[in-house]
Amino acid sequence: MFGFLRRKKTPAEPEYNAPLPSASESGTVDGASAATLLPPPNESARVVTAPLVEPAAHAVQEKPKSRFWQQLSRSRNNLTEGLGNLFLGKKTLDAEILEELETRLILADVGQATTRALIKELEQQISRKQIHDPEALFEKLRELMITRLAAVQRPVSPRVHHPHVILMCGINGAGKTTTIGKLAHWFRQSGQTVMLAAGDTFRAAAVEQLMTWGARNQIPVIGEPGRGDAASVLFDAVQAARARGMEVLIADTAGRLHTQGGLMDELKKLTRVLDKAEPGAPHEVLLVLDASIGQNALNQARQFHQAVGVTGLIVTKLDGTAKGGIIFAIADELALPIEFIGIGEALDDLRPFDPTAYVDTLLDRESA
Numbered sequence: 001m002f003g004f005l006r007r008k009k010t011p012a013e014p015e016y017n018a019p020l021p022s023a024s025e026s027g028t029v030d031g032a033s034a035a036t037l038l039p040p041p042n043e044s045a046r047v048v049t050a051p052l053v054e055p056a057a058h059a060v061q062e063k064p065k066s067r068f069w070q071q072l073s074r075s076r077n078n079l080t081e082g083l084g085n086l087f088l089g090k091k092t093l094d095a096e097i098l099e100e101l102e103t104r105l106i107l108a109d110v111g112q113a114t115t116r117a118l119i120k121e122l123e124q125q126i127s128r129k130q131i132h133d134p135e136a137l138f139e140k141l142r143e144l145m146i147t148r149l150a151a152v153q154r155p156v157s158p159r160v161h162h163p164h165v166i167l168m169c170g171i172n173g174a175g176k177t178t179t180i181g182k183l184a185h186w187f188r189q190s191g192q193t194v195m196l197a198a199g200d201t202f203r204a205a206a207v208e209q210l211m212t213w214g215a216r217n218q219i220p221v222i223g224e225p226g227r228g229d230a231a232s233v234l235f236d237a238v239q240a241a242r243a244r245g246m247e248v249l250i251a252d253t254a255g256r257l258h259t260q261g262g263l264m265d266e267l268k269k270l271t272r273v274l275d276k277a278e279p280g281a282p283h284e285v286l287l288v289l290d291a292s293i294g295q296n297a298l299n300q301a302r303q304f305h306q307a308v309g310v311t312g313l314i315v316t317k318l319d320g321t322a323k324g325g326i327i328f329a330i331a332d333e334l335a336l337p338i339e340f341i342g343i344g345e346a347l348d349d350l351r352p353f354d355p356t357a358y359v360d361t362l363l364d365r366e367s368a
């Protein structure tokens, strides 16, 4: 069932800016809620003697929402708030519903082309009498959205090269260095050894920023402040990773605009240097895209892909934007795999991209 069809906000749902549980705490919260929902082992024996009391309606507790749910609240509210009002009390489908849906999708930055395609498909299904009521309309919308995203989902594959070399790229401030910190944490959690290469030799304090992430993850960082040549840092890092038997090497790079020809050439040079240091490297070129810049992300991605052959995307800052629909435009128009999404600045705010979880969260659909 879609939550927004029956209510605006649950009491259990904290405000967007409310303090959030830390990485370790969030596990405890989920664990605690699971424990309170499960009956004790000898529940059936006790039920026989317990008085049969009908639970009061207000005593029914909603499951606490996950951090993922909380962090995507802006996009969810943007997409569903107007629809909730529109649907209140409606039992039949009319043109107004589709029009409002179209507007909402555009406002959420799903993009003109993708929105049109979704609405057209729904219109066709309605005229073929395959959809009869608002709830069925949303079930279909959900299904269509998941299908579109599933086409670009790439399960995080086992890393076969040692070291598996990942080159990160993107424009200034997209979230590359932060994402590297989170990605390193993710690899560490999945039991792999990780090393970082401080390939942003351009921006002041970029190396120190990466070193801080290295320290937080307790992993080595190759490079030092003041070193001017990114290519030589990356070359050394590959050798160090190989010598120390590292499974994953993640290389940071300086932010650059996709329109800066000279800097894009430098990025190409970095890929050549990596290939020289380790034939076949980089095994992945991950482009970091800031979701909050909306449709501009598409053009950036095309240019980076043309220059260095992007193998996958990481879409960041989905927590800070009401335009989480950009994921659909990215999926439809770029057809590049979306590997991870960034939903905050904490160490575990990076999630492998899961189309079903993403769509259900955006559409305020309650999980079973």
Ligand SMILES: Nc1nc2c(ncn2[C@@H]2O[C@H](COP(=O)(O)OP(=O)(O)OP(=O)(O)O)[C@@H](O)[C@H]2O)c(=O)[nH]1
Binding pocket: 170, 171, 172, 173, 174, 175, 176, 177, 178, 179, 200, 203, 206, 253, 254, 255, 256, 316, 317, 318, 319, 320, 342, 343, 344, 345, 349
């Ligand atoms: N809310 C939010 N903020 C993020 C996310 N990812 C990164 N940031 C923030 O975005 C800002 C820029 O992040 P950086 O990692 O320094 O970006 P960068 O691409 O390395 O920037 P340059 O090295 O200057 O090109 C920092 O304040 C990060 O904390 C995210 O998923 N959500």
Ligand SMILES: [Mg+2]
Binding pocket: 176, 177, 178, 200, 206, 252, 253, 255
């Ligand atoms: Mg950086």
